[in-house]
Amino acid sequence: MDLSYILNELGEERGNYFNAIAPPIIQSSNFTFPSVDAMRNDMHYEYEKHFYTRGNNPTVEILRKKLAALEGAEDALVVSSGSTAMSTAILANVQQGDHIVSVSKPYSWTYRLMTDWLPRFGVTTTFVDGTDPANFENAIQPNTRIIYLESPNSFTFELQDLAAVAAIAKARKEAGQEIVTMIDNSYSTPLYQQPIALGIDLSLHSASKYIGGHSDLIAGVICGTNAMMKKIFHAEYMTFGGIISPQNAWLMIRGLRTLELRLERSSQSALQVLAFLENHPKVKHVYFPFSKLHPQYELAKRQMKACGGLLTIALNTGQIDRVDAFADALQRFLLGVSWGGHESLVFPASVSFSRTTDTPNANPDNFNKVRLYIGLEDPAVLIADLAQALEMV
Numbered sequence: 001m002d003l004s005y006i007l008n009e010l011g012e013e014r015g016n017y018f019n020a021i022a023p024p025i026i027q028s029s030n031f032t033f034p035s036v037d038a039m040r041n042d043m044h045y046e047y048e049k050h051f052y053t054r055g056n057n058p059t060v061e062i063l064r065k066k067l068a069a070l071e072g073a074e075d076a077l078v079v080s081s082g083s084t085a086m087s088t089a090i091l092a093n094v095q096q097g098d099h100i101v102s103v104s105k106p107y108s109w110t111y112r113l114m115t116d117w118l119p120r121f122g123v124t125t126t127f128v129d130g131t132d133p134a135n136f137e138n139a140i141q142p143n144t145r146i147i148y149l150e151s152p153n154s155f156t157f158e159l160q161d162l163a164a165v166a167a168i169a170k171a172r173k174e175a176g177q178e179i180v181t182m183i184d185n186s187y188s189t190p191l192y193q194q195p196i197a198l199g200i201d202l203s204l205h206s207a208s209k210y211i212g213g214h215s216d217l218i219a220g221v222i223c224g225t226n227a228m229m230k231k232i233f234h235a236e237y238m239t240f241g242g243i244i245s246p247q248n249a250w251l252m253i254r255g256l257r258t259l260e261l262r263l264e265r266s267s268q269s270a271l272q273v274l275a276f277l278e279n280h281p282k283v284k285h286v287y288f289p290f291s292k293l294h295p296q297y298e299l300a301k302r303q304m305k306a307c308g309g310l311l312t313i314a315l316n317t318g319q320i321d322r323v324d325a326f327a328d329a330l331q332r333f334l335l336g337v338s339w340g341g342h343e344s345l346v347f348p349a350s351v352s353f354s355r356t357t358d359t360p361n362a363n364p365d366n367f368n369k370v371r372l373y374i375g376l377e378d379p380a381v382l383i384a385d386l387a388q389a390l391e392m393v
């Protein structure tokens with residue numbers, strides 16, 4: 001199935017709605033039946049039939065089909081946020097007393113789930129440096145049930161070798177230990193990295209980033225086998241009810257129409273910005289998987305089709321107020337978290353440091369990093385803006 005078909009046609013049964021090009025927003029909480037028999041029949045197939053919108057809604061269903069096809073997965077579930085996607089996938093695959101091996105520094109709220117929340121139920125996590133697959137292997141215990149990945153891993157974009165980690169889990173499975181591998185694939189989107197093809201079981205997304213793409217919604221995606229999606233649907237998905245509204249599903253379908261174009265623009269512009277920053281005297285280091293200076297450049301080329309628009313720079317300064325001044329001086333990058341929308345963003349690591357109490361003793365490497373998201377603006381405008389702001393350093 002080609003990408004253009006997925007983005008423009010798949011799942012859209014236009015004959016059912018006046019041959020309208022844009023699908024309808026089925027803003028209905030429930031669905032009715034012509035007879036008791038019909039109701040009885042559908043009740044047991046809520047996963048694919050239309051019964052109640054906390055289960056399967058027709059607008060959301062179109063989106064599920066597209067997202068699954070993009071990932072090369074059998075099915076997908078769309079949930080209320082990226083955080084819901086990560087926590088649901090994890091909770092669905094652990095029991096009391098189980099163990100997780102996770103890449104060090106996963107997304108902040110995933111980390112909190114693993115360190116603060118899961119221990120309440122006897123589930124423990126070992127965090128490992130993910131740059132060497134052997135570290136995952138060595139951390140596996142008899143009760144390990146999940147290997148959790150996030151590649152590339154923000155702020156500095158270390159990678160994990162997805163095929164190698166999948167092979168480690170597969171070997172354990174063959175020896176009788178069920179280990180589910182899962183990855184937070186938000187950075188790359190299914191267009192630039194296809195973890196399932198590399199042997200990973202579940203691919204998870206914050207769709208609030210590129211997939212939504214317009215900084216106007218929060219959503220998450222879980223992709224995997226039919227069996228796994230059904231298992232999650234009939235437990236965590238229906239019980240917690242962390243669903244997406246039909247309205248937001250419709251916005252995501254609209255966002256998908258231009259996903260390929262938006263990514264291409266963001267990615268190409270990021271390469272231009274990278275070329276400017278790599279040679280700039282005020283920039284100490286640039287973190288970007290497709291930079292030749294990235295220690296895992298070869299792996300990046302092997303398992304990713306391209307990078308999106310996220311990159312981090314370390315500024316050549318030991319003074320936190322210069323980092324703040326740089327970010328404050330940017331006119332065309334808005335100060336904010338997140339990424340994946342039309343607008344360029346700047347997120348300085350210095351926000352978590354106090355200018356008055358932390359500076360004297362702090363190691364500059366802790367606060368000199370600034371994450372940039374390159375949006376859809378003219379790259380020449382963005383480079384000119386960076387050039388003037390770097391004067392502050």
Ligand SMILES: *Cc1c(COP(=O)(O)O)cnc(C)c1O
Nearest residue numbers: 081082083107184186206208219
């Ligand atoms: C934003 C983000 C999340 C959380 O997603 P929300 O949609 O904000 O809940 C998880 N992982 C990564 C890598 C993210 O960037």
